[in-house]
Each structure stands twice: as C-alpha cells, then as structure tokens.
Amino acid sequence: MRAYLDCYPCFFTQILKTSRMITSDERKIWNILNEVSLTIPKIPFGATPPEIGQEVYRIISKMTGVKDPYKKIKEECTRQALSLYPEMKKLINSSEDRLMTSIKLSIAGNVIDFGAQADFDLERDIEKILSQDFGINHYQEFCEVLDRAGKILYIADNAGETVFDRLLIEEFHKSVIYVVRERPIINDATREDALLSGINEVAEIMSSGCDAPGTILKFCSEDFLRVYRSSDLIISKGQGNYEGLSEEGRPVFFLLKVKCPVIARDIGIEEGSIILTKAKKR
C-alpha cells in the first residue's frame, strides 16, 4: 500500500512525539523536524508508509544518538502483557472456540502501538475486542489453510503484542517461524523483545533483515525471503506489515486493528475495526 496524503502530516506528528521522548530541547527537535522535512521529498511518490517511516525514524537516531528510544516502553509493555498471560490462558481454556479466542486476543495485543496510535489501555481494549465483531473475517479460509500448512511464518508487529502472539502460536500445534525486525524501530518487536516474551519456547525466531516499521520485501534478507516464499501460511500482524504486504500474491492473512483513517480507506472498512483477512493480489 502506498502512502496516502494523510500520512504526510502524520509522519511529522510521530517524529515530534518520539523526539520529545528523547529530549526537551525545542531547538534540537525543530532541527530533527527540519531534517525530516528535507528528507521526505527525496522519497519517491508511491513509497509505502514503512519505507518513509524507516527513513524518517533513522533521522532521530542519527541526530540524537539514541538508537532505541522505545527500549524501556517496549520492556514495560512486554512485562505488562506477560502479567496478563495466565488470565488470557484461562480465557482460552474456557472458551468454546480456542483458536478464535486466541486470534482475537492476538489482535487485542495489536493495540500496543506507539506509531499510528499511542493512546491505549491494554486491559480495557482486550475486553472490548473480545466482544467486538470482525469487520472482515476470513476465519473459515484461515482454518483450512492452517490445517494443511506445513510451514507457518508469523510476522510480528509490536513488543508486548508478542506475548499475545505466543498464545495464538500455542494453539497451532505446528512448527512456526516468528519474524522480528532486524533493528529497533519505534516499538516494533526485535529478537530481544521476542525472547523476553518467551516466543523461543513456541517458535523459531528469525529476523526479516529489515528495520522498517513494516515488512518491505525489497529490503528483507535473502534468508527471510527464502522462508517467506516457501511458507504455506503467512500471518502478518498489524498495520505496518499490512502496508508492506497488502498487494502480495502469497497466502498472507492479516490480523490487525484498523488504527488510522488511511488504512481504513485502503481496506474499505471503518476505523477501529478488527480484521482477519486474506491478501488479495491487485
């Protein structure tokens, strides 16, 4: 999905927010915003939001020397999610459709986001999403593909959400490769975050080789692409991965909460919706 016009101001809002986490020096932040300003016009029209995101978030690290501004926040989110793990497991154990409940929980975990939407209340949002109907629901098809799948690729989104992914992976009873970002970007999950969530106990962790806040195949490693191309089922979590993979021909299922008007428009659904949808090559 290419960046829409509304992404343009949103990048500045995001960069401002992240810069403020690092410094209160207004002139320094103004300079960061100026550098972002000079950078975006160099990016070709039609680039995806994660491609732009990768370029502009790099500026913050370059200009402040802080490589991982969300490090603490990511750890806190993961710990909070871990503390909810036993309760969520009970929920799954007592539910009629374990897989569906796990899918919903994994989407609930997708509210942990400091990019598109930084305002969330994890416990409240879990409850809300569990009782929310899907905007798009390709559950039947998902079950069929899952049943047949030998190789499953699970592309992570945010740290903390990783714990919710673990709950879902535990329901597959299959071998899963769990894909994380190569380096820290916003609050996206890296290998470290996946390990803190205990993903290594249920899946093999692999880096995409890319440090954009989404999966951009042309920037991914050959190792990743080999696994990607040979997987029978690819689960793509969150908006950033959707933005990179929305036009893919592979058996990709997107699990996400629609958190911004641009994604809502691209999918053709209301903001706030939760979806489980199969990629359609356009």
Place this chain on the structure above:
Amino acid sequence: MRAYLDCYPCFFTQILKTSRMITSDERKIWNILNEVSLTIPKIPFGATPPEIGQEVYRIISKMTGVKDPYKKIKEECTRQALSLYPEMKKLINSSEDRLMTSIKLSIAGNVIDFGAQADFDLERDIEKILSQDFGINHYQEFCEVLDRAGKILYIADNAGETVFDRLLIEEFHKSVIYVVRERPIINDATREDALLSGINEVAEIMSSGCDAPGTILKFCSEDFLRVYRSSDLIISKGQGNYEGLSEEGRPVFFLLKVKCPVIARDIGIEEGSIILTKAKKR
C-alpha cells in the same frame, strides 16, 4: 509568539486540507507538500506562525495558480453572518450590557476559521459563547481605554467574522479604522470581504500591507504602521493577529477564542476559552 513544535505538523495538515479544496490530483498535492517540506527548514527558528503560514500558503497559490482558494467559502460565511445580523442586533438591544454582548458576539464570530480549526457550527457556537464565561477578562480596563480613545484601530481576522466586528464597532460610537489583509490568505478578511459585510458604513477600511495570516509588523506598510503607532486603542481579533502582536507594548486588546493547544499554552489557559486580554510586553 514564536511557532511551537506542534505548529510543524499542523502546517502540513492545513496545507493538505487547502490543497484538497483545489484539486483531487494526489500527485499534485504530494508535490505541494514536498515543496512546503523544502521551504519550512529555510525559515529561521523563532519565526511566528503567521510568518510560516505566509510562506507555505503562497506555495499552494504558486503551484496551482489559484490565488484565493477560500473565495467562495468566504462569501458564503459572510452571507450567513449577514443573515444573522438582525437577530444579533436584537440580542444586543435587549441586553443589559450592550458593549459586553457585542464583544462576546464578536468573539463568537471568531469561530469562523478554516486555518486552525475548520469544524464549526456558527449558530450553535454563538449560543455557546454567549453563555460562556471569559477565561481572561480585562473588560474594565478595556472600557476605560475605549472611553478615552480618540483613535481606534480594529484588526480583522476572518471573513464572515467581519459582520460580528461591525456589530461591535457600532457600539463604540467612535471613529474606527478597520484593518484587513493586503491579499487573500486562507479565509482571512480582505477589503472585498469587509465591504461585503458593510464595514465601510461604520469604519474606514485600511490594508495592513501584509498578506500573512496574522499581523507581522515588519511586513506591514508604512501607512499602516503610522496609524498603528498613533492609535489609542488597538483591537486584535483572532489567533493569527495574537501570534504576531502578543509581545507588543502598544495598547492592544486581544479578542479571541482559543482554538489550538499551542495558543492555549502560550496564554496559559484552556483550549476553548474565550478571552479579552491586554497585551503584555514580555
């Protein structure tokens, strides 16, 4: 008042909104945003929002050839305000304090704004503001200065709001010079808009010589500055004029509704407040 960090993304939002009024060609709008992107870093840190606004709104006109994108909207707002004139006059006639009611109405007119806040419902907002308490109220001092004033300068903000200004000027029973922008900028009032509102029947209309969306003295004409410096009372309407004149030593009274968090922070008051406040040289 210098531009705050939050003004940065806001300019892109404003430019996007205005560009969309002119064209639906996404690539053209992307190019306009890119041009704005390349322009802002050239503006010195510490510039006021109207200075930046002037530069970036000019880009839209330059790149689309449309000199006055808000022309129709301005006419519509003025006609709507004129249709409310008799009713508002009645309100003033039946009020205990005619001047206070007129001041409140003139602030109510300040909700007509397509820059900082484009979402308003004129009749609902009038009613709301009439029953709203002031956040800052230097009414006593205003009355004293008004009583003694020989020369009154009234600096307009938006088209349509001009009709509300006329109601207030009619209560002064004094000679007033009414200041408009030199050329169209957003929905700010020009001579044409003032004339359509009948301001010429109650005041002498004068241009500031400046086409920024606010009063920036260094860009104003010598003619204007002469009158500005010799006036006994200066009434400054709206945020844009506040941003340009907030640190002035002259007897300036600001009448406005606080429509954005940046102005709220600068004044030290809640967003949504209405204020009648005297300028303090800082």
